[in-house]
């Protein structure tokens with residue numbers, strides 16, 4: 144507890160709710176016109192385009208290492224689906240159409256982390272391979288899977304700190320390329336995620352402590368060795384850009400369904416937030432494409448609402464949920480983060496529309512409701528995406544009244560299902576409440 148901070152910020156409505164573990168909605172009062180705000184940023188749409196091209200160069204290699212991506216020509220992408228049954232069962236009073244972006248089905252890593260984590264491993268790989276003269280940018284990168292190149296990569300180590308999913312994406316992709324992969328995992332990490340990583344050839348270091356401590360240790364260990372890269376979830380520009388590529392992919396998928404986002408058809412996107420990299424990158428990408436016509440919201444568990452606290456106070460990574468007497472514990476392991484990324488929080492300051500929080504008790508009922516209505520399985524963290532139409536429904540409706548002037552029925556709502564497909568069957572059954 145930090146009595147100084149509590150005295151200074153405890154009366155802000157969102158912080159007061161947060162401290163009482165009450166579900167809340169914080170609307171960003173520092174929001175600016177998207178175009179103007181983007182002009183002042185250290186990253187641009189050109190950086191996102193560069194990341195997208197890099198992913199395209201690696202597509203032949205991805206296809207070779209991960210044959211499950213062959214049907215998408217080596218592109219790691221997930222489907223989007225309209226969820227009419229869920230909408231009519233649970234969201235009929237919210238104007239607009241409901242869609243789920245199924246990053247829960249992303250190949251290789253089964254979560255949104257397959258975007259950022261794998262992208263950064265590929266970026267490291269390209270930098271190494273180009274500077275060692277192994278390839279040129281125009282070559283077929285699939286040749287990097289040959290034994291002599293694997294031997295080259297095996298001299299390098301890639302490390303990351305993780306509550307689970309980032310570790311899976313980095314560990315699986317790095318080990319597949321031949322690197323030594325070391326993942327530092329926090330106490331929140333689920334056992335099956337550790338087991339899976341070891342089975343895929345990564346080393347797992349376990350910590351009693353939380354995510355921040357795992358990251359700190361990993362960063363320190365990595366700094367000690369010469370040929371080691373640490374993928375830093377709290378500060379990484381490359382992770383962020385890998386996530387941002389999702390935006391143009393989403394745009395193309397919507398256009399395939401004859402949905403064209405604009406003033407007459409606004410897009411509302413809801414993304415679960417841990418440290419902020421994934422939802423921040425996706426938001427950045429979407430704002431570069433759609434400007435003020437996309438409304439982006441993060442969603443967090445009430446007991447680990449670090450981005451809410453960082454943004455509402457403006458103190459970003461200088462505050463933790465513990466400073467406000469909140470314990471940081473949640474069943475949503477992918478979101479169990481106590482302190483937000485400063486890099487992401489600052490970038491989001493003029494862009495993010497708001498943050499919804501939700502209590503753990505509701506996540507499992509969302510999980511079951513989406514599964515029974517739509518047959519889509521999500522892990523508990525991903526279920527937080529539905530906070531705005533469950534815990535925050537009245538606030539969302541007010542927000543729509545206040546900010547959408549045209550036909551409200553035209554709104555396209557996208558719930559970002561951030562993970563799920565790798566969850567083992569016995570845990571799925573447990574979560575779904577099946578007894579036999």
Ligand SMILES: *Cc1c(COP(=O)(O)O)cnc(C)c1O
Nearest residue numbers: 308417418419420421477561562
């Ligand atoms: C990591 C993760 C998030 C949030 O991403 P951050 O970059 O930590 O904000 C959301 N959902 C799932 C399932 C995740 O694994």
